[in-house]
Amino acid sequence: MSNTNEIKVWDPVIRIFHWVLVAAFMVAYLTEDDFLDLHVFAGYVLGAAIIIRLFWGFVGTKHARFSDFVTTPSAALKYLKEILVLKAKRYLGHNPAGGLMIITMLMSLTLTVITGVALYGAEEQAGPMANWFLSNADAWEDVLEETHEFLANFTLLLVGLHVLGVIAESLIHKENLVRAMIDGIKRST
Numbered sequence: 632m633s634n635t636n637e638i639k640v641w642d643p644v645i646r647i648f649h650w651v652l653v654a655a656f657m658v659a660y661l662t663e664d665d666f667l668d669l670h671v672f673a674g675y676v677l678g679a680a681i682i683i684r685l686f687w688g689f690v691g692t693k694h695a696r697f698s699d700f701v702t703t704p705s706a707a708l709k710y711l712k713e714i715l716v717l718k719a720k721r722y723l724g725h726n727p728a729g730g731l732m733i734i735t736m737l738m739s740l741t742l743t744v745i746t747g748v749a750l751y752g753a754e755e756q757a758g759p760m761a762n763w764f765l766s767n768a769d770a771w772e773d774v775l776e777e778t779h780e781f782l783a784n785f786t787l788l789l790v791g792l793h794v795l796g797v798i799a800e801s802l803i804h805k806e807n808l809v810r811a812m813i814d815g816i817k818r819s820t
């Protein structure tokens with residue numbers, strides 16, 4: 632790093648995780664029934680990425696750790712109010728509202744993957760949960776399909792809000808957060 636006003640914030644695990652997540656979520660969302668093999672593959676990639684991220688949240692670098700950014704909903708709300716009056720403090724890691732959104736996105740994605748694997752088992756008698764639905768697949772197919780679809784759409788809604796948040800935060804603090812998620816670097820002050 633040449634500039635002393637620059638600091639490494641996001642380690643490679645976080646950055647690779649993030650862009651794998653973006654690519655896999657887009658592929659999974661756009662393929663759905665039409666390209667089932669690709670859809671299932673993207674879903675497995677998402678599942679593996681989430682497991683690695685959860686592990687990294689306990690043992691990773693400073694700003695990767697959940698202890699660095701998981702906070703209460705009231706702290707997130709307070710931060711959002713500060714954003715509205717343009718008085719929000721700048722954080723090197725995730726801000727309180729961003730942190731809450733990240734946990735919500737990870738939970739929603741996890742449930743989307745789990746219901747996807749279950750649906751794959753019930754509908755196709757394939758995948759790690761196929762044995763769960765040997766005798767009762769018909770009873771589960773519809774409810775799993777509805778739930779999986781709802782969760783995927785809910786996750787997409789969260790992603791939309793997440794991207795809006797990233798844009799707002801970048802404008803307010805005059806920094807490019809997307810670039811930071813690519814090279815890992817932010818200005819230190």
Ligand code: HEM
Nearest residue numbers: 645652653656724725726729733736790794797808809812
């Ligand atoms: C092109 C669209 C996207 C852009 C531009 C974008 C940008 C970003 C940026 C800049 C951050 C860091 C926020 C900060 O500085 O606090 C971030 C974090 C994050 N984003 Fe996105 N994002 C996008 C799509 C997605 C999608 C599709 C997902 C999930 C399906 C996602 C999930 C996350 C998660 C989980 C984090 C936290 C990273 C971590 O700590 O592991 N993002 N995103």
